[in-house]
Amino acid sequence: MSDPEILMQLRTGREHKALVELYAHLPKVERMVRNNSGTRADAKDLFQDALIILFGKAKEDGFALSCSIGTYLFAICRNRWQEELRRRGRFAQELDTVPDEPADLAALLAEEGRFGSAERALRSLGDKCLDLLKRFYLLKEPLLSIARSIGLSGEGAAKTRKYKCLEEARKRYRTLIAQGSIAQPQLP
């Protein structure tokens, strides 16, 4: 599959084959990580986070790559692993730089770091809140139908519940940000 084809499939919800194909880039990341104080599990987490980033970006309007997908994924992993090494106090360990890495990588990683913290905050809320938020924001289900299926009295109650969930998520997100948290690898 060519890069544009992969992006198209990620974008249009037929992503499985494309994602499987993208894992072909994992071994290279594995080598980089394992040669630099990391484990295979570290590499997998790192790579999956990079896939999530690409996947998320691909769904944005007007997303275009300035390099190949392989370079894009590897550059993300390389930079985030460098970050992780610093976090572990290994300041002297400098990873090889990636030629033609995307120009806006630093901004991208800062933004995705925030999304990662938000993800952690949301995950910590519990299934009920997550379910409600997903239905409303991702599945675009009407509040009334959400209210019915989770046993709330009506639209108003669902709206209030959604508000409380969001407020709690926001509070936890703020705490994470204040702690200067680095987005940890996420497990399902």
Added chain:
Amino acid sequence: MRNELTLIELADRYLRGELNTTERAELEERMRTNAELRELVEDQRVLLGGLQRLALRPAVDKAYRSYKFGKWAPGIGGAVVAALLISGGALWMTGEHEAVPIISPEPVPIEIEDAEPGATDAPGDAPATGTVRTRPEQRDTVIMIMQNGVLTPISAKDTVGKGTMRIVKTVPITASSPEKLQHSLDSVQRAGAPTQDIPAKVIPRDSLLQLLEWELVPKIE
């Protein structure tokens, strides 16, 4: 709370691009002068981004499982598994079944080669057997290894200093799905150790290496 609820709704509609030009301009003007509001909208944007990323994870995990499965069982007929027996005791096949057994009654000490584990993807090395060291607490396990649809030789580099290993048998299998693979495994297991309770499992090559290094072997899915 009523007021904040309204603000969140406003932020939602703004982020979804649902506000009309006037409403948008109005909100943006308020955001310019009101840091709190600006922060609320920004946090809302980030939370929705996080929510979206979170929802993408299952697909990425699912693809990982397919990738792993495809790596050692690409679903092409006629793939071959090699059954190995890792054991301190003596157990091997006598050849009363249809597959050709590879038996090494006298384990040969394996040669030491300098190689990075996992870096040896190329098939072609002859299957190696050997004894270097055994761990008494090690349970008997029938291990089958396959990669890219072909018999993956357990080369000397895989097994250096890693216990007693004997090739019990090789058997052709068709693995077009995890279920079919499991079925084939079960038959190998029955054939390989009819009277003993020895678990059979297929593991990817890197897991074999981990097993040999006495690390935890990931669950096969």
